[in-house]
Amino acid sequence: MQNTPKEWQVLKQIRNKVQRHNPNTVVPLGDDGFVFKNFPGLSVIAQDMMVEDVHFRLDYASAFDLGHKALAVNLSDLAAMGAQPHFAQVSLALPKEITESWLDEFYQGMTALADRFGMEIAGGDLCVSPRGVIIDVSVHGSCERPLTRHGTQPGDILLASGPLGISTTGLRALHEDRRNDFPQAVEKHLRPMPRLDLLPELRKHTDKIHALMDCSDGLVNDALILANKPYNNGQATSAIGIHFFPDQFPLEDETIRMAHLAKAYEYALWGGEDYELLMTLSPEHRGLFPEWTEVGQFTESPGVFLIHGDAKEEIESFKGWKHF
């Protein structure tokens, strides 16, 4: 779309700061489109939006946090496909009150994360927003063999790559103005780290992995996707059941402390935005992923249950993250 002279000026300044040398770049930032030589293997793309007062508030999220997180949530999607990231495009709609130093800090947060993975900001857009900050990022990566959400078999175990429920703990701490009491949880909420560090391990055992996705909507909702593809394009698929093992959930101390007398495992079940990876595989291959935690198992018979020792409690109401 049409930009104003003021926007051209700001875009130019951004360009000078975010541009990196990438051997695959053919036409850099600043043309009608960004052109690059293809990487070996397949292309993987994803796109994810963040809206002020829906996904974050400016009173607790800094510009640096938002630059980091808007890219991180997209990189998590690439990690969940087993893909290496290369390029990101960033569109921003910003209220007039936003200062240039805010914008500067935003891109510092984003490029700090991008540089960590040798990737590059390749374009995007900048507009005025009548209300609220809106950030939309698309990413481009590559992989040899994609790891999809499909392929879970009854009997498969469900593994999580790291702590669950910690992001929700941080969000609650921010909402309750108890940031200093839950520093680790707040950090995880504001600056989640996409699990691209797991790519070598995932690639090594691609053949054994039945399904993989990132955990962004809470364990129950995401495991349901792995169980029977509820959002898939009308393909007939037999729903299988899930047993969750809450006693084994990877819960951080801060989550347990935040839950107090309530059930801390509920943070893992229903809280979102942990951006850890969830994997399903046959129990016989459990040993290939010693650092992952077994949080559940898929069953032939339908129904979703919590297993506490010998006790079995059915989950019958699926409220998603609104549960909190």
Next chain:
Amino acid sequence: MQNTPKEWQVLKQIRNKVQRHNPNTVVPLGDDGFVFKNFPGLSVIAQDMMVEDVHFRLDYASAFDLGHKALAVNLSDLAAMGAQPHFAQVSLALPKEITESWLDEFYQGMTALADRFGMEIAGGDLCVSPRGVIIDVSVHGSCERPLTRHGTQPGDILLASGPLGISTTGLRALHEDRRNDFPQAVEKHLRPMPRLDLLPELRKHTDKIHALMDCSDGLVNDALILANKPYNNGQATSAIGIHFFPDQFPLEDETIRMAHLAKAYEYALWGGEDYELLMTLSPEHRGLFPEWTEVGQFTESPGVFLIHGDAKEEIESFKGWKHF
């Protein structure tokens, strides 16, 4: 980012409607990322945002119009690189008042245009917006040899692929509630057609084309980019001048009628969003592009002038599209 159960439901319905069979698709819509086999040549990406009450108003733009236009402006960027489109990702932030039938119509507008070029909607996001509709589209295409904005030489002529100023004519008609008097202009404004039809011609003569871009910010602003790359990343470049030939501008009758006693060519000079292509090349190759109009020429000496017969009028104030 995290979605709500309601958003999952709507996303699923959208998926069913937009999904197409593409031989290069490896992992379709509905996974963490969309995976495809690379097309021959180089990859070209672009991303462009549209914001309600900044770029459009809902009282005159239908959902179908917006679905069309949000994709069209991105496809225009691909055309301007000489690239064939393949995939688009679409992020939408929508106020609660937006109905499902609005959303349906939006995707009808978008897929109607996408189908025209055999391309596919490959993903994106959907969120609540606290105020106003925000649409952000990214596109992926490919080309053998990109046509960039760089390479204009003094003495080069400036060619336009079609009418200029017509989109601004339509916008004014909409703002003045005179839609029925300017049907062609309104159509051009609401549903611009990206000039992908010119790709075969552009490819045939790639060697001869010095620079190419799409005309989205008005002829003056865009020709200035072709003249001396004012937004480029600090590369030293000698500014060259421009002579515009307003007597030869490709103006539609409706633009002349809208301008009334004023100068119709000003609509072409300052109005934006025409999404025609602008090309620079040596005068000796003028004959290769008989259907394009010669609207100016670049000069060794700096300065931007309007040439009316023997008279020469200097443009000294660059107000961009705010001029209107």
